[in-house]
Amino acid sequence: MTAIKTMRDAFLDGLCDRMRDDGSIFFLSADFGSPALDKLRLTYKGRFINVGIAEQNLINVATGLALEGCTVYAYAIAPFISMRAYEQIRNNLSVMSEFYSLNVNMIGVGAGLSYDVSGPTHHCLEDISVMRTLPNIDVFSPSDWALCDKYIDYSIENRHPKYLRFDGKPHPMIYDKSMNLDIKKGFHVLQKGDKTCVVATGYMTHTALKAIKSIDACVGLIDMFFLSRYDEQALISALSSYETIITIEEGFIDKAGLDSAVSHLIGKMPHDCKLIRMGFKDKYVFDLGSRDYLHELTGLSQTDIIKTIQTTIEK
Amino acid sequence: MKLNRKDELLLRDRALNVRRETLRIHGIAQGTRIASSLSPVEILVVLYYGKVLAFDPANPSWPGRDRFIVSKGHGSISLYPILSELGYFDKSELAIVCQKGAILGAIPDPHIPGYETINGSLGHGLGVASGVALALRNANRTEKVFVLVGDGEMYEGAMWEAIMFAGQHRLDNLIVILDNNKACMLDFCKNVIDLEPIDKKVKLFGWNVKRVDGHNIGKLHNALTSFKEAPTGKPSLLVADTIKGKGIQELETDPLSHTKNINPKDIELHIERRK
Structure with missing residues (x-):
């Protein structure tokens, strides 16, 4: 496993x-x-x-x-x-x-x-x-x-x-190999939550999973692995019960990334939903150190994710 | 197979007619690149009417066809009259080029029967053709892959990536014709970055290279049929020395002929002069 x-x-x-x-x-x-x-x-x-x-x-x-x-x-x-x-x-x-x-x-x-x-x-x-x-x-x-x-x-x-x-580095499994996953859907609900749902992709799904497991709150987590041509209706339906959605990606935000895909879906949802975009701002990273250290510098660490989730729960 | 005198004269007639029709197309579609399209006329005539290419107008995707990739798409408006005459599409299309509902535009794409690939951005055709050649060889197929490139696109780095690749992999089912018309958009190539001696440069990358007068039908035919019939274990390049704007004096000598248009009212006059 x-x-x-x-x-x-x-x-x-x-x-x-x-x-x-x-x-x-x-x-x-x-x-x-x-x-x-x-x-x-x-x-x-x-x-x-x-x-x-x-x-x-x-x-x-x-x-x-x-x-x-x-x-x-x-x-x-x-x-x-x-x-x-x-x-x-x-x-x-x-x-x-x-x-x-x-x-x-x-x-x-x-x-x-x-x-x-x-x-x-x-x-x-x-x-x-x-x-x-x-x-x-x-x-x-x-x-x-x-x-x-x-x-x-x-x-x-x-x-x-x-x-x-x-990803370039080795990581543990998130999915059980024997799991009957419908890959064509393009995403998988790793866990359901109450008011807040995190939508992550790639390596950030690992960090998001660790962050959510470490706090005492019922937070949803969706791993999005198709970033074009996914099952839009199914994803809208999976997101429609939440008040806040947090997207997390190892990429520039406010462009056409994961945040843009989710923002597009929120526009199609029947009720208002707040979107928080976590990712890289308009700046390249020249600092040296481990990936986790660079995430600390750029606001994408596990701690940053926990803090962001907590602001949505405590409001 | 050598072209006999009678057939050569017939092909010359074809070329004259293709030039005429190309000028008429330019008369109604001024967005077409006339100078670039006049330089490869004899090359295209030899390929299609000289029994060099295997093709079937009734079935453009016939698996037994030789693939013909036109990398200098903008400079192949002269292929429109040939394809229509052969029956790839209706001749009425020649009268509405670039107009509403037409299939023929200033730059040809694969929605036109007879065109294989997307054109318009230079330096792509040779690499794509190398992939096609590799696939055909892997499947033990005998069809050849012909590519028409322009000298202006030899400035693209991707061309040299492909030249190195095809040489290394000894793609002897790949036959490239360089329409060496000596000019790009802003000047003659020798004043931009001199590409010569282009034949020797490509030969050094492991290619079989010949060089001929690109308006001499007999020599073009000899070179292309020898490439096709007697593979040498190397990819082949025919450097066809041509004149940009061939047949129209004011274009032939102008370093800016690429974007120069011929006034529609003068088209018939030019055609008359060439009779």
Whole structure:
């Protein structure tokens, strides 16, 4: 239940098995690896391709393969695949999906502050917003590796472009692997509450879960792992009983991130509901230290979450 | 397969006619890039009428077709009359380019039968074509992937990412034609950043390269059929030396011809002159 693993290891292990059975699956990397990738690249030499440090060509070659019906995984560091190759993603995947079924799965490793000590070039605080802006692209922001494992078959069967936002560090499971989770819904109610509900994504779901467990209050928690094309009606229904919703994301707020998605839903709810957005303000982080320390500096620590929840309960 | 004299003359006639029709399109759609579209006329005529490309207008997505990716989309308005004449779409479309309800615009996209990919932003086609070539090779298919690129887009870094990639992976089912018309938007390329010797540069990346007069139908045909029929284990590049605005004197010598329009009332005059 508490096995600690990286998302990419879980995903790559499972994908390696699928590549054995399906000769049309290609795995492209922009010279980025992991121990779990070693098995895949040694086993499937013809279908594992290192395009070099060339994210634009990574997406373009992936597009060409997908145009011929292949299932493609394009693998790179999150800020580089999502922003260095943004126009390639826009024109060749988002726009071209109006004409073709293109199963390109862009795996960005290093969500949020995963690469804590590497500074703003490696921090990835914009990807949710920039990807959500593009039509025809799914955004998957999992909170644990069990979800990633479940997503493998989904990614093969659903033949359109997707952006997979993987955390760079190993974390314990949130979901039980045997759990019958309806992944298509795009979110999961981890616990129900009275007046306040936290909606979190990615790594912040872990921090939110710890914060909620540490206080004596009945607070709801929803893990949102699809940030586009989720079951909107089901989510509205899950949120409609709350007075306050707190969104928590490791990304810039007041852009087009998780907060924007939830704000859009609140606008469709029959009653007024207060929204508190927790995330990064308009500022890059140059400070050094652990991810938790950086969260303390930027108002995203477990303590900050507890304090924010308490203000909504005590009012 | 060498082109006989009679066929070459027929293709020259085709080219003359395509230039005429392209000018007429520009006459009604001034947003089209006429100078860029006049330089690849012979290339397009040889590909489609010279039996170089395998295609089926009745079934544009026929799996047995050679893929043709037009990376310099804006500069391929001259493909419109060819595709319509072959039956990809109705000829009446040529009279309403860029107008309400038309399928043909200033930059072609895949809603036009015969166009494979999204165009308009330069430097994308070659990388996408490399992926297509890789997929075809993996599936043991024999179709070729042709790409038309412009010299202006050789400034894009993504082009060189793709050139390195295709060379490394020895994609010998990939045939690129460079419409080397020597000018981009603001000046002749040699005054911007000189791309020459472009043939030698690409060859160094492991490509099979030939260079011909891009308005000489016989030489274009020889080079393209030899690429197609006798793969060398390398991707192929044909540098086709062309003249931007070919056939219209005021465009041929103007470094700013890219955005220059020909007045609609002068179109028939230009056509008359070229007879």
